[in-house]
Amino acid sequence: MxxxxxxxxxxxxxxxxxxxxxxxxxxxxxxxxxxxxxxxxxxxxxxxxxxxxxxxxxxxxxxxxxxxxxxxxxxxxxxxxxxxxxxxxxxxxxxxxxxxxxxxxxxxxxxxxxxxxxxxxxxxxxxxxxxxxxxxxxxxTPSTQPARPDKIRHTPPCCRPPRAGITTRRPTMRFRAGGLCHFSQTGPALRLLGNDGRSGCHAAQRDNNSPPHH
Structure with missing residues (x-):
């Protein structure tokens, strides 16, 4: 035992x-x-x-x-x-x-x-x-993921309403943010415009290789 x-x-x-x-x-x-x-x-x-x-x-x-x-x-x-x-x-x-x-x-x-x-x-x-x-x-049970904001979809230039400070001309668009900058309507610079006009201006200059006009 x-x-x-x-x-x-x-x-x-x-x-x-x-x-x-x-x-x-x-x-x-x-x-x-x-x-x-x-x-x-x-x-x-x-x-x-x-x-x-x-x-x-x-x-x-x-x-x-x-x-x-x-x-x-x-x-x-x-x-x-x-x-x-x-x-x-x-x-x-x-x-x-x-x-x-x-x-x-x-x-x-x-x-x-x-x-x-x-x-x-x-x-x-x-x-x-x-x-x-x-x-x-x-x-x-599938875990619930927080909803992610959709990626920002930019409106094509032809459909975009005019904004204050922006004057539309052909073949360029101008806006005032510490000076006038030229943007090609067909170039990618339009897609880079954000709330910060200065950063958009600089990005456009890099894309179009056009110097700013003061």
Whole structure:
């Protein structure tokens, strides 16, 4: 009996060690979008398994202490099935949280019906599974990006209303911003006009290679 208990204790410590090692490795996955998504998928699963593992330790002590009821054995089977389903979904590129809904409902129902240690353990497991479902649903929901202002579309010169300080002539346009500058109607300088007349003037001079006229 002592040897069996020692073996169970060693097995339990190994599981705990694996959980901690896995958590540490997942924590470093945040360098890029792909690894960050992997982290967001696996870390909630590890946290849920950690909480379920605590409940299983309590179940183990109860089983070793004496006989267990039919409902207790059923609870253990439900938890085991839940862990298997979690293990199948976690490695998927797109986990399917809906595959865990039934297990979560069964565990929650057991927690409502049984007030013993197994019922309390079922409650812990149901909460852990629900949090995992919520985390995976967030992954499958497109994030809402803030609306970006559309790029400024400049009106063609022929359709642009006259502005104060601008006199339209052919083949040039003039505007006063610390002096008169000439702009070709067909050149790119018209598209560079902004609120700052001086900067537009300088840009136009670079494009048309025409010196300013004072």
């Amino acid at each position: 002592e040897q069996e208990s020692a073996s169970i204790g060693a097995f339990r410590r190994e599981i705990r060690s694996r959980i901690e090692r896995t958590r540490a490795r997942i924590d470093i996955l945040s360098a890029d979008a792909i690894s960050s998504r992997t982290r967001a998928t696996l870390l909630p699963a590890i946290e849920a398994c950690d909480r379920i593992f605590i409940a299983l330790i309590a179940f183990e002590h109860a089983v070793l202490s004496g006989e267990t009821s039919h409902s207790a054995r059923r609870t253990v089977r439900v938890v085991t099935t839940t862990l298997h389903r979690m293990a199948r979904e976690a490695p998927r590129p797109e986990p399917r949280p809906e595959r865990l809904h039934r297990q979560q409902r069964v565990l929650a129902r057991i927690a409502e019906q049984d007030s013993d240690l197994f019922g309390k353990g079922a409650h812990v497991c149901a909460q852990a599974v629900q949090e995992l479902i919520t985390a995976w649903q967030t992954l499958s």
